[in-house]
Amino acid sequence: MVSDSEFNRLFWHSRRGMLELDVLLVPFLKEAFRDLPPEDQARYVKLLECEDQDMFGWFMQKGTPEDPDLAKIVKIILDRVQPE
Numbered sequence: 001m002v003s004d005s006e007f008n009r010l011f012w013h014s015r016r017g018m019l020e021l022d023v024l025l026v027p028f029l030k031e032a033f034r035d036l037p038p039e040d041q042a043r044y045v046k047l048l049e050c051e052d053q054d055m056f057g058w059f060m061q062k063g064t065p066e067d068p069d070l071a072k073i074v075k076i077i078l079d080r081v082q083p084e
Helices: 002-013 017-032 039-046 050-057 068-083
Strands: none
Touching: 002 017, 017 050, 017 068, 039 068, 050 068
16 A cells, blocks of 8 residues: 555656646556556556656557566556557
8 A cells, every 4th residue: 555645756756747648647646556456556656767758659659668567557557548
């Protein structure tokens, strides 16, 4: 379980200053993050350490992360906003 202070820290780290990322990450954090298993929460934290341009490419599906953990959390976020 993530503490409120940790959640607030993640909220501010999820606000990237790039609208395309903000509209994906902030709602995901607010609506889905707490329901993720701990290993996927850790993947999300790891994702926030990445460069905005890398994340933008991944979320626009112009590439996939080489790191399998990052690839999994990107897929989780994309599947949430683009249900099949």
